[in-house]
Amino acid sequence: MQKKLTTIDEKIYNGLKAVIISTAPIIFLMIFCSAALPHPHVFIAQRIKIVFDDQGLAGINIHWTFDDMFTSMIAGDYDKNQNKVLEKNEVALIKKEAFSYLFDQNYFTFIKIGKKSFDVKFIQNFSAELHNNKLIYKFFIPCHVTATSNLKHVCIASYDPSYYSVIFFANNGPVSLDNAESFNVKTAIKEDKSTLIYYGQINPWALFLDFSTKQ
Amino acid sequence: MKQSVIFLILLSIFLFAPLANAQNPFTAKSKNQHAAPLPVISNKLFVKIIIWQHKLKEKMSSLVRQAESTGSIKPLLLLIMAAFAYGIIHAVGPGHGKAIALSYVLSQRPSYIRGMLFSNCMALFHGASGIVFVLVIRLILKTNIVKNLETVTNMTQIVSYGIITCFGLGIFIHSIYKLIKKHNQKQHAHETFKFGKYTNPVLLAFVVGSIPCPGVVMVMLFALSMNLITLGIILGITISMGMALTVSIVVLITISGKAASLTAISKNSKRAGFIEYGIEVFAGLLLMTLGILFLGANL
Numbered sequence: 001m002q003k004k005l006t007t008i009d010e011k012i013y014n015g016l017k018a019v020i021i022s023t024a025p026i027i028f029l030m031i032f033c034s035a036a037l038p039h040p041h042v043f044i045a046q047r048i049k050i051v052f053d054d055q056g057l058a059g060i061n062i063h064w065t066f067d068d069m070f071t072s073m074i075a076g077d078y079d080k081n082q083n084k085v086l087e088k089n090e091v092a093l094i095k096k097e098a099f100s101y102l103f104d105q106n107y108f109t110f111i112k113i114g115k116k117s118f119d120v121k122f123i124q125n126f127s128a129e130l131h132n133n134k135l136i137y138k139f140f141i142p143c144h145v146t147a148t149s150n151l152k153h154v155c156i157a158s159y160d161p162s163y164y165s166v167i168f169f170a171n172n173g174p175v176s177l178d179n180a181e182s183f184n185v186k187t188a189i190k191e192d193k194s195t196l197i198y199y200g201q202i203n204p205w206a207l208f209l210d211f212s213t214k215q
Numbered sequence: 216m217k218q219s220v221i222f223l224i225l226l227s228i229f230l231f232a233p234l235a236n237a238q239n240p241f242t243a244k245s246k247n248q249h250a251a252p253l254p255v256i257s258n259k260l261f262v263k264i265i266i267w268q269h270k271l272k273e274k275m276s277s278l279v280r281q282a283e284s285t286g287s288i289k290p291l292l293l294l295i296m297a298a299f300a301y302g303i304i305h306a307v308g309p310g311h312g313k314a315i316a317l318s319y320v321l322s323q324r325p326s327y328i329r330g331m332l333f334s335n336c337m338a339l340f341h342g343a344s345g346i347v348f349v350l351v352i353r354l355i356l357k358t359n360i361v362k363n364l365e366t367v368t369n370m371t372q373i374v375s376y377g378i379i380t381c382f383g384l385g386i387f388i389h390s391i392y393k394l395i396k397k398h399n400q401k402q403h404a405h406e407t408f409k410f411g412k413y414t415n416p417v418l419l420a421f422v423v424g425s426i427p428c429p430g431v432v433m434v435m436l437f438a439l440s441m442n443l444i445t446l447g448i449i450l451g452i453t454i455s456m457g458m459a460l461t462v463s464i465v466v467l468i469t470i471s472g473k474a475a476s477l478t479a480i481s482k483n484s485k486r487a488g489f490i491e492y493g494i495e496v497f498a499g500l501l502l503m504t505l506g507i508l509f510l511g512a513n514l
Contacts, residue, residue: 069433
């Protein structure tokens with residue numbers, strides 16, 4: 001009996017030893033590498049303006065301010081006369097060559113109305129400018145949601161699914177409202193717990209918008 | 216045997232988890248939509264590292280501006296430290312040839328020095344190709360960086376991954392041949408196995424590292440926009456050195472992991488030899504698969 005127990009103990013001990021010896025370096029490697037997966041090259045500070053019309057939500061104005069290095073890359077290529085002002089033809093080229101590809105990525109704007117996803121099929125009023133050595137993109141996403149006396153819930157998460165860029169909400173004035181006087185509106189910026197991005201590692205930050213008609 | 220099997224399974228999970236496409240979504244059509252694997256590790260550190268990268272990049276740009284406006288060399292020390300730290304963090308992410316480096320270690324049984332030589336050369340070539348790319352495109356050809364970066368990256372990736380696929384295939388076939396030969400010969404248990412070194416580590420490092428690093432490209436462009444070419448080159452090299460440190464750590468840990476597994480079974484040298492050939496077969500297959508997957512993502 002004693003001998004049998006010893007044999008079992010030995011087997012358990014050897015098994016554990018085998019697991020520890022072979023897995024320790026790899027577990028360390030996995031923690032070291034996967035915990036540090038971030039590999040973005042472009043950093044964007046975002047401001048959102050929620051635009052209302054007579055019926056309710058009309059759409060969202062997006063304002064992206066890029067980091068210095070991406071700015072110098074775009075300005076170096078598209079500010080042809082290097083006057084630090086992007087003229088109409090330069091903006092058109094930027095839209096064509098350094099923006100329109102985002103169509104495939106929902107323009108990095110993932111909207112849910114209630115629980116249903118809203119695909120961003122097109123945008124309007126794109127503009128690009130250089131301000132204080134920073135590149136700024138502005139565009140409008142039409143998204144009509146009629147207001148009723150019951151609260152409507154809209155969630156707007158902004159992220160780059162391809163993992164190349166990171167979008168933060170700006171520290172100052174990340175959200176503003178336009179023409180919202182006729183509605184009860186509540187906004188909150190918090191993590192969208194229903195979505196996982198960047199290799200399933202993090203929840204994106206999102207704007208949660210609730211609105212209804214005033215009684 | 217048990218150790219090696221666990222080692223290989225875990226390693227394969229690790230290698231395939233972070234397959235990422237390092238293409239700029241602003242300037243090129245997306246080739247693959249987001250395909251996120253299952254959650255791996257808690258996200259707290261993940262988020263922090265994104266923020267560190269952002270802060271380091273901001274710090275670098277403000278110090279470069281300071282150096283440019285004051286003409287002083289005082290910010291340089293801090294700038295070099297920031298660039299080195301940025302390189303370390305930047306390289307921990309997916310890409311930068313780490314998966315290939317791990318497969319190389321598995322297939323080659325390199326010494327620590329050889330492993331270090333490979334990883335350092337790979338990171339330095341990765342950064343240097345970014346520096347050379349910017350100098351050639353912006354200063355010599357005076358043409359569009361955005362378009363050419365996509366083209367050059369795509370071309371170098373196709374060539375690089377094509378060579379890696381062939382290299383993996385070569386290791387795979389050669390290892391299987393050796394394994395079968397040894398098995399048929401039924402040699403004595405104590406006989407020492409000789410493991411092949413298929414290629415020069417510097418040459419393989421060049422193949423893997425020839426793809427320009429977008430991080431280095433952006434820093435170089437930023438410095439160039441202020442006519443600070445030398446500073447841009449210094450920063451590019453410093454970032455590469457930071458990346459080299461990260462890749463070296465990954466390679467050294469893998470060498471240790473493989474050595475630990477083999478030591479645990481080395482009492483029977485014949486069995487150890489067969490297992491190491493098995494690892495070599497697996498690594499060849501892994502290299503070939505990685506090469507094909509990366510190649511497919513770029514065609």
